[in-house]
Amino acid sequence: MxxxxxxxxxxxxxxxMVVPFAQWVDEAHGVLFRMEDASFAGALKRKECGTPLEAAEVWPLLDGFFRTEMARQYxxxxxxxxxxxxxxxxxxxxxxxxxxxxxxxxxxxxxxxxxxxxxxxxxxxxxxxxxxxxxxxxxxxxxxxxxxxxxxxxxxxxxxxxxxxxxxxxxxxxxxxxxxxxxxxxxxxxxxxxxxxxxxxxxxxxxxxxxxx
The missing domain is CATH 3.40.50.1000 (HAD superfamily/HAD-like)
Incomplete structure (x- = not known):
C-alpha cells in the first residue's frame, strides 16, 4: 500500500480569495461583491445601479483575477x-x-x-x-x-x-x-x-x- x-x-x-477578489473588482471594474447567501455569482453587482452581473460575466472576472491578481491572496x-x-x-x-x-x-x-x-x-x-x-x-x-x-x-x-x-x-x-x-x-x-x-x-x-x- x-x-x-x-x-x-x-x-x-x-x-x-473572496476578500482580495472583492477589493480588486471594486477598484478595477466598479463591481461590488456582497455575499448574502451561498451564491457567488449573485453577490456581484454593479456599483452604479446595483444590477447583478449576468452569469456569463462572472468567469471572465475570475479568470482576470487569477491571471493578474493572485499576489493579492494570502x-x-x-x-x-x-x-x-x-x-x-x-x-x-x-x-x-x-x-x-x-x-x-x-x-x-x-x-x-x-x-x-x-x-x-x-x-x-x-x-x-x-x-x-x-x-x-x-x-x-x-x-x-x-x-x-x-x-x-x-x-x-x-x-x-x-x-x-x-x-x-x-x-x-x-x-x-x-x-x-x-x-x-x-x-x-x-x-x-x-x-x-x-x-x-x-x-x-x-x-x-x-x-x-
Missing amino acids: TRPLVITDCDEVLMH PIRGAMAAMTAIGAAADIVVLTNVGPAHQAARGAQLSALGLCAPVIGSRGGKGEPVRRLLDERKPSVAVFIDDLAGHHASVAAAAPEVWRLHMVGEPAIAGKIAPAPHAHARIDDWGAAQDWILARLSQNIPAAGSEQV
Missing part, C-alpha cells in the same frame, strides 16, 4: 502549518478549479509559501479527478477538503471511500454557508481540522462502511 493521500482545494481552504490562518504537519503523514495534492491555464501560477503561489505539492487545475466537479488520483496512487486512506458542497457530492458519488471535510476558511462568508450534506465533518479552523485529518489518517480506515466522525 502507498502512503495516505490528502486532496485539498485552495481558495478559502488554503488561501483567502494564507488562511494556520493552513501552511497544518499542511506541514499533514505532509509528514500523507502525500498532499492540491485540486483547484482555477483551470489548466492557471495551474502553474497556483503551484508557484503555494510553493513560495512552503507548500511544494502537485497542483491540478481542474474544471467542474471534482469526483472524477479524485477517482483518477485514487486509481493512480492507491492510497491506504484518503481525505478530501473543499469549501463547496457540490464538490463533496461529486466526490461522494465517484469515490465514497474518501473522507470528506467541508471547510470554509474565510470568516466573511463561513457563516453564510450551510454544512455540506455529503461531507463527513464541517470544520472552519485549521487547528481543529488538522486534528480531525490526522485522526482519519492514523485510523487508516476508508470512509465507506465506517461511521461518520
